[in-house]
Amino acid sequence: MTAPAYRRILLKLSGEALMGAGDHGIDPEVLERLAGDVRDLMATGVQVALVIGGGNIFRGAGLAARGMNRVTGDQIGMLATVMNALAMQDTLERLGVPTSVLSALPIGQVCVDYSRRRAVQELEQGRAVIFAAGTGNPFFTTDSAASLRAIEIGAELLIKATKVDGVYSADPLTDPNAIFYPRLSYDQALREGLGVMDATAIVLCRDHAMPVRVMNINEPDALPRLLRGADVGSLVVS
Ligand code: UDP
Numbered sequence: 001m002t003a004p005a006y007r008r009i010l011l012k013l014s015g016e017a018l019m020g021a022g023d024h025g026i027d028p029e030v031l032e033r034l035a036g037d038v039r040d041l042m043a044t045g046v047q048v049a050l051v052i053g054g055g056n057i058f059r060g061a062g063l064a065a066r067g068m069n070r071v072t073g074d075q076i077g078m079l080a081t082v083m084n085a086l087a088m089q090d091t092l093e094r095l096g097v098p099t100s101v102l103s104a105l106p107i108g109q110v111c112v113d114y115s116r117r118r119a120v121q122e123l124e125q126g127r128a129v130i131f132a133a134g135t136g137n138p139f140f141t142t143d144s145a146a147s148l149r150a151i152e153i154g155a156e157l158l159i160k161a162t163k164v165d166g167v168y169s170a171d172p173l174t175d176p177n178a179i180f181y182p183r184l185s186y187d188q189a190l191r192e193g194l195g196v197m198d199a200t201a202i203v204l205c206r207d208h209a210m211p212v213r214v215m216n217i218n219e220p221d222a223l224p225r226l227l228r229g230a231d232v233g234s235l236v237v238s
Helices: 028-043 060-064 070-094 116-124 142-152 186-191 199-207 222-227
Strands: 008-013 047-052 099-103 128-132 157-162 183-185 212-216 234-237
Touching: 008 028, 008 142, 028 047, 028 070, 028 222, 047 070, 047 116, 047 142, 060 070, 070 099, 070 128, 099 116, 116 128, 116 142, 128 142, 142 157, 142 199, 183 186, 186 199, 186 234, 212 222
Parallel strands: 008 047, 008 157, 047 128, 099 128, 157 212, 183 234
Antiparallel strands: 212 234
8 A cells, every 4th residue: 555645634624514415414424424534544544633614503603693692603603513523523433433522612521622732642543533613712713723723733734625626716616617726825815715715714824834735525536546645626835
């Protein structure tokens, strides 16, 4: 077996990636497929950390627009990411992958409190690590949490899994003239408002030289090919 191209990666999945064909919640079959991908990656020797969003359950900004206090809404959103993390942990462990959930909000009876030291130890011991509750702060997103954690744990690559093949000049699902960018800079993504991640997340990656690969999570074999060093999706670098 060829050695993996990376030693440690962080995979960011949106909450929507867990929904499958539904319009909310978790599709167990999709969860099992994604967990199987993680298991296969780890079997090649890559250390895998995950950040999972919560948009399939709750987004703070949504109810804030209808009068809910934004901070309360974001706290509910962060708890939604804990639910997704627990569901992924359960699925991974049923597939034989020991997994830790580390939460930015302390909920000691449910999962472990986040610390960078603990995260790195767990990864080095061969566990999958899921970072839950985003950054632990309102007004942030799980994309920003993914950037932050990837930098903290010294990941070599942040993989942002999406429903499209990478970064385009416009939404390829609605605009047939959208141009695909195989490689782009952080500043281009910021300047042109390209759908990579939110600006806070991109700036963090730019300032700490964290490469970001945007790829289609539904494309079979894309993740293993990427981890073998193939040029999959779009690469965002300096
Ligand atoms: N959230 C937050 N702080 C964070 C991360 C997330 O307040 O650091 C809340 C916010 O309300 C957000 C929700 O959690 O809308 C779910 O996260 P996100 O929208 O990033 O999930 P995704 O779109 O990736 O499914």
